[in-house]
Amino acid sequence: MVAVAIIRLHDLFSVVMLFGIYSLVSAALLVALDAPDVAFTEAVVGAGISTVLMLATLALTERHERRPAHRPWLPLGVVIVTGAFLVYGTLDIPPFGAPDNPIHQHVVPRYLQDSGTEIGIPNVVTSVLASYRGYDTLGETTVIFTAGMSVLVLLGSARRLRRKRKGD
Amino acid sequence: MQHHHILRVVTKFNLPLILLFGLYVQFHGDFGPGGGFQAGVIIGAAFILYTLVFGLESAARVAPPDVLRYLSLSGVLIYGGTGVLNLLLGADFLDYGSLVPSHPSHGQHYGILAVEFGVGLTVASTMVLIFFALGGRGRADEDAEDGDATS
Numbered sequence: 001m002v003a004v005a006i007i008r009l010h011d012l013f014s015v016v017m018l019f020g021i022y023s024l025v026s027a028a029l030l031v032a033l034d035a036p037d038v039a040f041t042e043a044v045v046g047a048g049i050s051t052v053l054m055l056a057t058l059a060l061t062e063r064h065e066r067r068p069a070h071r072p073w074l075p076l077g078v079v080i081v082t083g084a085f086l087v088y089g090t091l092d093i094p095p096f097g098a099p100d101n102p103i104h105q106h107v108v109p110r111y112l113q114d115s116g117t118e119i120g121i122p123n124v125v126t127s128v129l130a131s132y133r134g135y136d137t138l139g140e141t142t143v144i145f146t147a148g149m150s151v152l153v154l155l156g157s158a159r160r161l162r163r164k165r166k167g168d
Numbered sequence: 169m170q171h172h173h174i175l176r177v178v179t180k181f182n183l184p185l186i187l188l189f190g191l192y193v194q195f196h197g198d199f200g201p202g203g204g205f206q207a208g209v210i211i212g213a214a215f216i217l218y219t220l221v222f223g224l225e226s227a228a229r230v231a232p233p234d235v236l237r238y239l240s241l242s243g244v245l246i247y248g249g250t251g252v253l254n255l256l257l258g259a260d261f262l263d264y265g266s267l268v269p270s271h272p273s274h275g276q277h278y279g280i281l282a283v284e285f286g287v288g289l290t291v292a293s294t295m296v297l298i299f300f301a302l303g304g305r306g307r308a309d310e311d312a313e314d315g316d317a318t319s
Contacts (some may be wrong), residue, residue, distance in 0.1 A: 016264065040206050041209075044209045044210060049209050050207065052213070053298065053299065056299060056303055123198055123199055127280070127282060138283075141243065143308050144294050148293075
């Protein structure tokens with residue numbers, strides 16, 4: 001419902017606020033699914049930081065969306081076909097939460113049973129994230145660093161700020 | 169924002185609490201939900217709140233963008249450096265057990281703490297940098313317009 005409202009609205013300020021609400025609802029959903037780590041991230045990043053960043057972007061641009069010049073029917077058709085294929089794909093995946101799902105058979109039993117002795121910390125999510133899957137997290141950190149540097153290269157605020165201070 | 173006394177006082181009251189919560193999430197991530205990423209975003213949000221209320225100039229004095237860039241880089245270096253240290257100690261890359269050879273799970277614990285600290289450092293400083301970049305751009309444009317108006 002929130003997503004439909006986001007599509008219908010043309011006032012970008014309301015859209016940003018609704019994005020925040022959407023993230024908060026997702027976070028609540030993830031808490032209900034017993035995934036507090038992911039819910040925490042969703043609430044902090046989705047509802048918090050990205051809302052602020054989008055508001056800052058809005059301050060630089062305009063508040064209202066321009067009327068699109070073209071008809072939406074072709075993109076809508078593409079989206080509906082893709083969505084239908086995705087839903088068709090979900091028909092084959094095993095039932096949600098069943099204990100004999102492939103994901104619960106592969107490495108998860110080792111993580112759950114042995115991480116207490118191998119890593120020695122109670123939060124399994126942290127041991128998977130930082131130790132078993134350390135390479136992935138190193139990649140994520142590098143991605144964030146690269147993203148920040150790209151924004152700096154594109155917007156170049158630090159240099160401008162320094163020049164301004166020199167001017168003062 | 170110079171005249172909003174309530175906002176300024178409430179912000180000053182809240183900032184230490186937010187930073188404390190960020191540190192709690194950072195270093196308590198082994199035992200409860202959280203970790204470097206979430207903590208970095210929380211600490212970054214504290215700085216962004218400060219920027220919103222007290223202005224870009226004073227925030228840039230607290231956290232100079234030049235220093236933030238080095239912090240952002242050093243977070244990645246701490247993470248990668250931990251892995252290289254493991255290599256030098258004769259284990260696999262990012263195999264923290266080698267840090268304390270007599271007690272591998274303690275080594276894992278220290279390694280995870282170091283790595284999460286690197287993640288948090290990078291995330292926090294990058295968030296603040298991006299916000300400075302966006303906010304500073306608007307400020308610079310305004311200044312340019314002012315300059316045009318006066319000249």
